[in-house]
Amino acid sequence: MKDGQEKTSSFKTIVSVLIALVAVTGAFVAWQSSQSSGEASTLESNGIKAALARAKAEIEISANLYRNQINFDSYLLDYRNAEITMDQTTEVPTTMIDSQQALDQLFYGRMESINRAAVYRDLVDIDYFHEQFTSSVTNSFFDQDRYRQAMLAQVATMQAIDPQVYFPRVDFQRGRALDFALSGVILSGALVCFTLALVLSNRWKFFPAAMGCGMYIFSLVIAFAGFF
Amino acid sequence: MVDKRFKIILSLLIVLTTFLGSMLVFLREDVKVQGSTLARDSRVLAIQSITLGAQAYSNWNLESDLISKYQELSQLETLESVLPADEGTVNQLLIDLTSKRITLLKEALRPLAQSLQPPYFDPQFGIFDMVQLLVDQNFVPATELNELQEVKNDEAVYRGGQADSFLLGITILAVSLFFYGLSLTISGKLRLFFTATGVCLTLAVVCFTFYTMSIPFQTPSLDAIRLYSKAYGQAQKAQLYELLSYHTSVGKPVDEAIAYYDQALAVSPQYDSAYQGRGAAHLIKAQSILFGSDQSDPSRGELDQAIADLQETIRLGRNDIFSFWNLGWALYLSGDHQGSLQALQTALEKVPEQRFGIGLQISLNQLASGQIDQAKTTLEDAIAWASDPRHALSSDPWYFKSMIRNLYELQTSQPAEGMDWMEKRLKEAFVCLTSFQQANPRPIEGTMSPLVFFTDPVYDDNGKLIDYKEMQDFPAGTVEIFLQFEYGNMKDTYLVTQKVYRDGQEQTLYGKSELWSIGESGSGFWGVTYPIRGVVNRFLAPGKYTVDIFVEGNLLTSGQFTVQ
Numbered sequence: 028m029k030d031g032q033e034k035t036s037s038f039k040t041i042v043s044v045l046i047a048l049v050a051v052t053g054a055f056v057a058w059q060s061s062q063s064s065g066e067a068s069t070l071e072s073n074g075i076k077a078a079l080a081r082a083k084a085e086i087e088i089s090a091n092l093y094r095n096q097i098n099f100d101s102y103l104l105d106y107r108n109a110e111i112t113m114d115q116t117t118e119v120p121t122t123m124i125d126s127q128q129a130l131d132q133l134f135y136g137r138m139e140s141i142n143r144a145a146v147y148r149d150l151v152d153i154d155y156f157h158e159q160f161t162s163s164v165t166n167s168f169f170d171q172d173r174y175r176q177a178m179l180a181q182v183a184t185m186q187a188i189d190p191q192v193y194f195p196r197v198d199f200q201r202g203r204a205l206d207f208a209l210s211g212v213i214l215s216g217a218l219v220c221f222t223l224a225l226v227l228s229n230r231w232k233f234f235p236a237a238m239g240c241g242m243y244i245f246s247l248v249i250a251f252a253g254f255f
Numbered sequence: 256m257v258d259k260r261f262k263i264i265l266s267l268l269i270v271l272t273t274f275l276g277s278m279l280v281f282l283r284e285d286v287k288v289q290g291s292t293l294a295r296d297s298r299v300l301a302i303q304s305i306t307l308g309a310q311a312y313s314n315w316n317l318e319s320d321l322i323s324k325y326q327e328l329s330q331l332e333t334l335e336s337v338l339p340a341d342e343g344t345v346n347q348l349l350i351d352l353t354s355k356r357i358t359l360l361k362e363a364l365r366p367l368a369q370s371l372q373p374p375y376f377d378p379q380f381g382i383f384d385m386v387q388l389l390v391d392q393n394f395v396p397a398t399e400l401n402e403l404q405e406v407k408n409d410e411a412v413y414r415g416g417q418a419d420s421f422l423l424g425i426t427i428l429a430v431s432l433f434f435y436g437l438s439l440t441i442s443g444k445l446r447l448f449f450t451a452t453g454v455c456l457t458l459a460v461v462c463f464t465f466y467t468m469s470i471p472f473q474t475p476s477l478d479a480i481r482l483y484s485k486a487y488g489q490a491q492k493a494q495l496y497e498l499l500s501y502h503t504s505v506g507k508p509v510d511e512a513i514a515y516y517d518q519a520l521a522v523s524p525q526y527d528s529a530y531q532g533r534g535a536a537h538l539i540k541a542q543s544i545l546f547g548s549d550q551s552d553p554s555r556g557e558l559d560q561a562i563a564d565l566q567e568t569i570r571l572g573r574n575d576i577f578s579f580w581n582l583g584w585a586l587y588l589s590g591d592h593q594g595s596l597q598a599l600q601t602a603l604e605k606v607p608e609q610r611f612g613i614g615l616q617i618s619l620n621q622l623a624s625g626q627i628d629q630a631k632t633t634l635e636d637a638i639a640w641a642s643d644p645r646h647a648l649s650s651d652p653w654y655f656k657s658m659i660r661n662l663y664e665l666q667t668s669q670p671a672e673g674m675d676w677m678e679k680r681l682k683e684a685f686v687c688l689t690s691f692q693q694a695n696p697r698p699i700e701g702t703m704s705p706l707v708f709f710t711d712p713v714y715d716d717n718g719k720l721i722d723y724k725e726m727q728d729f730p731a732g733t734v735e736i737f738l739q740f741e742y743g744n745m746k747d748t749y750l751v752t753q754k755v756y757r758d759g760q761e762q763t764l765y766g767k768s769e770l771w772s773i774g775e776s777g778s779g780f781w782g783v784t785y786p787i788r789g790v791v792n793r794f795l796a797p798g799k800y801t802v803d804i805f806v807e808g809n810l811l812t813s814g815q816f817t818v819q
Contacts, residue, residue: 060284071295078299082306089313097320100367104324107363111356118352125345132349165363190299197295201288208284215270215277222270226263 039225042236046221049243053214056250060207063253067200074193081179081188088178092171098150099169105144106164112137206253213246262439265450269435272457276428279464283421290414293407300404304397311393318388321368325361329381332357333792386495390488399484402528406474413472420467424460431456479523483532486515490536497539498657500758500798502547505539512536527573534564535577538585545588546664546758554588561585576606583616588669592624611641612654615681619662623671630673638684642694655685656761663759663801679810686752687808690768696808701749704741706802706814712737712780720780731819732794735784738802740812743776752805755783757798771806 112133119129148156155174158167182188220239224232335354340346365371369388376383434453438446475483493509496502516533519526541557565582568574579602586595596617603613614637621630640646641654662678665671684694691697709723710733720739729736747770755765765783773779783802785793795818803813 067291071291075295075298075302078302082302085306086309089310093313093317096317100321100324100364103367104360104364108356108360111359115352115356119348123343123345123348129345129348133352165366194295198292201291205281205284205288208281212274212277212281215274219267219270219274222266226266 035228038232038236042221042224042239045236045239045243046218049214049217049221049239052243052247052250053211053218056207056210056214056246059250059253060204060211063200063204063207067197067204070193070197070200073187074190074197077187077193078190080182080186081190084179084182084188088175088182091178092174094150095152095155095174096169096171098147099156099167102144102147102151103164103167105140105147109137109140109144110163112140203253206249210246210250210253213242213249217242217246258442261446265435265439268450268453268457269432272428272431272435272453275457275461276425276432279421279424279428279460282464282468283418283425286414286417286421290411290418293411293414297404297407297411300400300407304400304404307400308393308397311389311397314392315389318368318370318385321364322370322383322385325364325368325371325383328357328361328364330790330792332361337791386492390492394488394491395484398487399480402475402480402483403477405528406480410472410474417467421464424464427456427460431460473525475519475523475526475529479519479526479529482515482519482522483526483529486512486519486529486536487532488512489515490532490539493536493539493543497543497546498660498760500546500660500760502543502758505543505547509536509540509543513540525571527568527571530564530571531568531573531578531581534561534568534585535581537561537564538581538588541585541588545668558585558589562589574605576602576609579605580609580613580616583613583620587616587620587623590669592620596620596624608646611637611646612651614640615654615658618677619658619665619674622673622677623669625672627673630677634677634680638680638694641684642688642692644692652685652689655681659685659756659761660759663756682754682803683805683808683810686754686805686810690750690752690808696805699746699749699807699809699811700744701746701806701811702743703804703806703812706804706812707739708802708814708816709737709739710735720778726816728817728819729795731797733818734794735782736795736800736816736818737780737782738814739778739780740804741776741778745771745773745775745806747771749806750808752808753781754803754805756801756803757796759801762800 116130116133119126119133123129151169152174155170155177156167157170158164179188187193217239220235220242224236224239226232227235332354335350335357338350340350365376369375369392370383370385375385375388431453434449434456438449438453441449489508489512493505493512496504496508513533513536516529516536519529520533523529537557538561541554541561544554544557562582562585565578565585568578569582579598583595583598583602586592586598599613599617599620603609603617614633618630618633618637621627621633659678659681662674662681666674666678683696687694687696707725708727708729709725710729711724712720713722715721723737723739749771750768751771752768753766755762764786767786783795783800797818799815799817801813801815804811
């Protein structure tokens with residue numbers, strides 16, 4: 028009888044220790060959950076800042092791109108005008124009275140166009156200007172895609188502009204916080220089982236105690252998984 | 256023994272409640288995480304939408320610039336074709352070479368602009384559809400982003416609400432724990448009462464939690480959002496044509512818009528934005544039929560559809576100003592003035608800053624209901640609100656122009672006593688606000704006779720008009736129309752404003768405002784023509800024109816003519 032009482036007493040002691048462990052672990056997972064949530068908030072804020080920086084950069088690049096393209100278009104038209112005018116000098120019949128007057132007009136027109144084209148050409152960012160000297164100016168183009176990419180890359184060397192660097196980490200931290208919260212729920216389940224084990228006096232008490240142990244271990248696994 | 260068993264039960268209740276509490280904490284954390292992620296996505300989409308808008312407008316400017324260059328070349332091409340030159344001369348040769356050069360330059364220009372390529376450009380007639388380009392490049396993608404952003408935001412708000420509900424549950428569970436704790440410390444029947452109360456509260460929380468989790472959040476599918484965006488783009492195009500009084504051009508885009516809205520609603524039947532958009536599209540169509548044909552009956556079906564869709568929008572919870580304002584206008588056009596008034600007053604309650612725009616509509620309603628004195632008071636209140644510089648947001652010229660246009664059209668299709676007065680008052684208030692930043696005309700003594708329109712003027716050697724051909728109906732392709740009037744008691748300090756309307760829509764191109772400078776009395780003649788002299792190929796668009804002349808803000812004389 029005395030042996031039985033001692034066994035019950037040591038069982039209760041073990042379960043009490045386990046309850047205390049559950050409580051301490053619960054406090055730990057709550058702390059970790061809060062840490063992860065805080066980390067997620069900071070990262071999210073950085074991600075939004077990056078998204079805003081990218082938007083600002085893209086808008087500025089678009090405006091500059093527009094300026095470049097409009098100057099390029101003007102250059103192309105004036106240069107093309109000069110090309111056509113040059114070709115048209117052969118269409119002036121030499122037999123015509125005042126043919127020299129016509130040729131002079133075409134010459135001055137060409138000079139006007141070519142000089143206007145030069146002004147516009149100077150205003151275009153030359154690094155992205157593609158021209159083929161062997162063919163007509165109409166084969167030239169301003170490389171918008173490359174300009175956009177290069178400008179974005181340039182901005183990226185000075186500040187973070189890619190929110191996707193942060194957002195997966197935000198999701199990870201939030202998932203971790205959630206894992207800790209789940210671990211907390213399972214720990215409270217273990218607490219219920221241990222309390223039941225303390226309340227029951229017959230041999231059925233071992234079943235909830237074992238279940239509580241299982242839940243405790245499971246919650247530890249979930250909590251540790253959160254670290255990886 | 257009973258006491259011990261009671262305490263055991265209580266202990267179990269406490270740990271069970273704690274377990275429930277931790278589950279609620281977990282559920283709250285879960286929906287909070289979902290809500291935060293959705294809110295973040297919503298913010299990023301908003302940023303993307305702003306970026307897209309800015310980029311689209313940069314691109315639009317680029318396209319506009321290229322179109323201007325193309326039009327400049329076309330204008331020069333026309334000029335070259337009308338310049339006189341003798342065959343075989345140097346002049347003729349240079350004109351021919353210039354024409355060829357222009358043609359080649361136009362060819363060089365075309366690959367640079369999207370608006371100069373199909374489907375936005377018809378090379379056969381040289382017509383380009385810049386509106387469709389704007390719809391495709393800006394309206395549709397921006398609307399898609401905005402809708403996605405709104406859906407994410409709505410869901411984030413919904414998850415936030417769920418998190419709040421779970422927090423309430425946790426608080427109630429804490430109260431239950433307090434009751435259980437109290438039951439452990441006291442004895443007698445009271446402890447049973449406290450325990451029972453704690454159990455009831457715990458059960459209530461369980462039920463409430465299940466209820467909260469069982470309410471689904473209804474969100475339109477991505478396909479529905481895409482269809483909605485396409486519909487919205489076409490509806491915007493239709494609305495633009497309707498505002499410019501090109502009634503016959505409204506049909507195609509508005510029908511496309513309605514078809515897209517139908518498809519969006521087939522995919523997501525509870526999509527409130529699609530109902531709102533479809534209602535607005537039917538309203539645009541009804542208005543274009545009504546104003547285009549001047550008959551009420553053909554627009555009836557469209558109006559009924561518009562009213563049904565807008566009422567459904569409100570029933571689904573989208574009870575914003577646009578739903579009520581559009582509903583008010585649809586009900587007005589369908590003849591339900593009382594219902595319209597109610598809807599407009601609800602719209603005004605929602606956004607009191609719109610007292611000008613909605614005030615004009617309410618005044619129109621009162622006119623149609625025969626309450627002329629009330630209508631005058633409402634109109635003056637609305638104009639007074641618009642005159643206040645603090646209310647710039649609601650005194651947009653767009654409201655003046657659209658209501659003046661609507662009043663012009665309604666006087667033919669759905670006339671009511673007092674509409675002519677309202678039109679005159681609005682026109683005067685608009686001119687006065689623009690010219691002297693106050694809503695009332697200044698007192699004058701000047702007079703002007705009704706306007707006489709003519710063409711082919713003949714002048715004497717001193718530049719005096721000696722003969723002309725008086726007309727009311729001018730042929731297609733008319734470039735310039737003259738107007739003549741007799742005047743008296745005019746002073747050189749008077750500000751005189753000419754406004755020209757085509758089918759009720761103000762044509763700002765032909766308007767002018769200047770100080771009077773041709774003496775106290777006599778005969779004056781002005782022109783309705785492109786503002787720059789010597790320009791070729793600038794015809795007056797077909798339509799019914801009204802010319803108004805305001806002196807110091809007073810509408811002194813007016814006249815009408817038609818261009819075929």
